Amino acid sequence: MLTATRTRVPTAATEPGKPHAVVIGSGFGGLAAAVRLGARGYRVTVLERLDAPGGRAYVFRRDGFTFDAGPTIVTAPFLFEELWKLCGRRLADDVELRPMEPFYRIRFNNGETFDCSGDAATMRAAVTRLSPGDVDGYEKFMRASEATYRVGFEKLGHVPFSSWRDMARAVPEMARLESYRTLYSLVSKYVKDERLRFVLSFHPLFVGGNPFTVTSIYGLITFLERQAGVHFAMGGTGRLVQGLVSLIEGQGGLVQCGQEVREIVVKDQRATGVVLASGQNIRADVVVSNADSAWTYRYLIPEHVRRRWTNRRIEKARYSMSLFVWYFGTRRQYADVPHHTILVGPRYRELLDDIFERKVLADDFSLYLHRPTATDPSLAPPGCDTFYVLSPVPHLGSGTDWRQRAEPYRQMLQKHLASTMLPDLEHQIVTSHMLTPQDFQDRLKSFRGAAFGLEPVLTQSAWFRPHNQSEDIDRLYLVGAGTHPGAGLPGVLSSARILDTVVPHANAIV
Ligand SMILES: Cc1cc2nc3c(=O)[nH]c(=O)nc-3n(C[C@H](O)[C@H](O)[C@H](O)COP(=O)(O)OP(=O)(O)OC[C@H]3O[C@@H](n4cnc5c(N)ncnc54)[C@H](O)[C@@H]3O)c2cc1C
Structure with a gap:
């Protein structure tokens, strides 16, 4: 500690x-x-x-x-x-x-992968491989992302919005940028392939937003990452x-x-x-x-x-989703696992409906897997790996009793990781710790155990x-x-x- x-x-x-x-x-x-x-x-x-x-x-x-x-x-x-x-x-x-390149790997449910890069040419080539018909649309989306960044981040991110006049002044530009659309709908306007739609729309989940309801202003994150990089x-x-x-x-x-x-x-x-x-x-x-x-x-x-x-x-x-986070150390190294991986589950919109709207704990999930030892081996004993895996889950409004559900949920994640990216995981764990929505409420004093405050x-x-x-x-x-x-x-x-x-x-x- x-x-x-x-x-x-x-x-x-x-x-x-x-x-x-x-x-x-x-x-x-x-x-x-x-x-x-x-x-x-x-x-x-x-x-x-x-x-x-x-x-x-x-x-x-x-x-x-x-x-x-x-x-x-x-x-x-x-x-x-x-x-x-x-x-x-x-x-x-x-x-x-330390700049990360690629930024992160997205692993779709069928095992296909897509590496998100900060380099425009590398990214264009990856999009061409994934969905050749979407390359022009992708480039147009990136231009829209930049325009949104210039307004949403550079101009409005530092305005106090203490008065409704600040809001009134911002509305015309926000309308021009189609901020009334959801991010997923904006992305869908530009690209057709569902996998690419995921790649370009999932970022609000990093800040507690549902890509299917969040304003398309959050599309600026894609350009922010390209402009300033992703670092560890x-x-x-x-x-x-x-x-x-x-x-x-x-x-x-x-x-x-x-x-x-x-x-x-x-x-x-x-x-x-x-x-x-x-x-x-x-x-x-x-x-x-x-x-x-x-x-x-x-x-x-x-x-x-x-x-x-x-x-x-x-x-x-409305409060943001919460998270179930499982931190674990392994006695072996998983050298081919990148630093940041997003493991996409079988459902996208429907899973987010369960989390944000219906507030039920689903049996499927999409995960973020963190392996910091890929970049900095000093974070684990020699020959070992440090990990955490994070699963977006409903906030405490779901009524889930995490004292009962945490361990079975952890086991479900462990099984999934063992069958996808971390073979033999069940025999490799040397240390383990969990953080549940209940901890977000009790330890971090977050209303309803939301991981990111107001939605x-x-x-x-x-x-x-x-x-x-x-x-x-x-x-x-x-x-x-x-x-x-x-x-x-x-x-x-x-x-x-x-x-x-x-x-x-x-x-x-x-
Ligand atoms: C698992 C996880 C992964 C994330 N990953 C990323 C990421 O990779 N990149 C990214 O940009 N963002 C990420 N985020 C989001 C980001 O971490 C948070 O939005 C940000 O750190 C929140 O900072 P904050 O200033 O709101 O304060 P918090 O981190 O929420 O801290 C608030 C502090 O107030 C203290 N406090 C509360 N009540 C009292 C009181 N009454 N008296 C004294 N102290 C009190 C709490 O103990 C706490 O320490 C992640 C979030 C989580 C949970």
């Missing part, structure tokens, strides 16, 4: 004369927010309930294996570089981001977490683990501090919550001071999403997956960047 080294007293950063910012939660959104607030003159205290920082990017070590619990695919590295630059440092001095942090994603913690400490800030916030103190509709589970009060000039947005409003702020994010609205909102549907995006500058409480700000622009590392780092626009500079705090 990352050791909980941040437990020294005092609980809050002390630097007289500087306004105090408290950040609740040390996910990537919270850590990035802390760096930005530190750079803007605040003394910053990050309060994290777990025993180590990172949130979904928590790192645990077992039997000599190192597991990144969550994110493994690093896109938009420039957003990390910006944070290092703010501190007068270079990301490359602290973390090696050598030593694991935890290196980025450690790097950010050291930036915060270098600024004089504190990252305090094992400190749960019980309540955000609100006086005259203004956030004035927090109360810890221990009962300790910490005063703050600004409070930033990186805890799940629904959880923040529902459980950390009394309902009588909330006008927009009432309990009823929170209950009625990214059009009616819950931009102005309709919980704002980065709270609509209800002055001097309260939100970052992370459940606020604008949304989940995924680029999304949560962008949410922190928006703070530069909406949080007053420390000099302006009275």
Whole structure:
């Protein structure tokens, strides 16, 4: 485990004369927010309930294996570089981001494979092999993806959407880009082959969105990957977490683990501090919550001071899918298994209907298999492999009792992996650990155990999403997956960047 080294007293950063910012939660959104607030003159205290920082990017070590619990695919590295630059440092001095080529392998249910590459010519050749009649349509889709990226990521990803006018200004461009369409429908307009439609439309699943309902704006991810690459942090994603913690400490800030916030103190509709589970009060000039947005409003702020994010609205909102993740180490290496593989199941739309709409735990699945030791063997003992396999499943609204279902579900995944990519798996496992939707709720405090916060549907995006500058409480700000622009590392780092626009500079705090 990352050791909980941040437990020294005092609980809050002390630097007289500087306004105090408290950040609740040390996910990537919270850590990035802390760096930005530190750079803007605040003394910053990050309060994290777990025993180590990172949130979904928590790192645990077992039997000599190192597991990144969550994110493994690093896109938009420039957003990390910006944070290092703010501190007068270079990301490359602290973390090696290794470009992945190919980005990942897609393995269809019949065993055929398709490698997604960052190189345009290689990708064109792969599309030609898969579906020669779709090459022109594919090129057109890539141009549409670029146009969406220029607007959706470069322009709108950093707009706070605090006012409906921001939304009104964005609508004409969004209409021009056909954002009213779902991503799958846009992809289908350009290409006919169902396998290629999968290749070009599955990306929103990385951020909790259903390609059959999510706005086609999420088609920008394909271009973002080509433009900025897909990377792996050598030593694991935890290196980025450690790097950010050291930036915060270098600024004089504190990252305090094992400190749960019980309540955000609100006086005259203004956030004035927090109360810890221990009962300790910490005063703050600004409070930033990186805890799940629904959880923040529902459980950390009394309902009588909330006008927009009432309990009823929170209950009625749609939440993203959850995940079942099985982490395991093997005593042998599977040298021909790539770093990132997506194993497509027999059903696409119907499976996602089960997960997102009907909320039933199906007997079939599509999986993401992570083998970091393909790139960095130091993450396992010599001759061994580190893995995790992730299966999208319904959130806790399904009523699934994961205490009963987890082990049979794990066995089902193990059997499938043994018969497809990891022969003899059942005899090779030396360490094993599971994360279920129940853990997303109980451990990470995610409403309904959703893995990616509010579902990214059009009616819950931009102005309709919980704002980065709270609509209800002055001097309260939100970052992370459940606020604008949304989940995924680029999304949560962008949410922190928006703070530069909406949080007053420390000099302006009275
Ligand atoms: C298994 C998995 C794989 C993923 N893979 C990728 C990937 O490859 N690439 C990618 O870009 N994205 C990926 N994602 C998505 C990405 O990891 C998340 O969207 C992102 O990390 C969420 O960051 P966040 O800022 O919202 O904070 P979180 O990571 O959600 O952290 C919030 C923190 O707040 C803390 N907290 C909550 N309540 C309190 C409280 N009351 N007091 C104190 N602390 C509190 C929690 O303990 C937690 O540490 C993945 C997600 C998962 C789950």
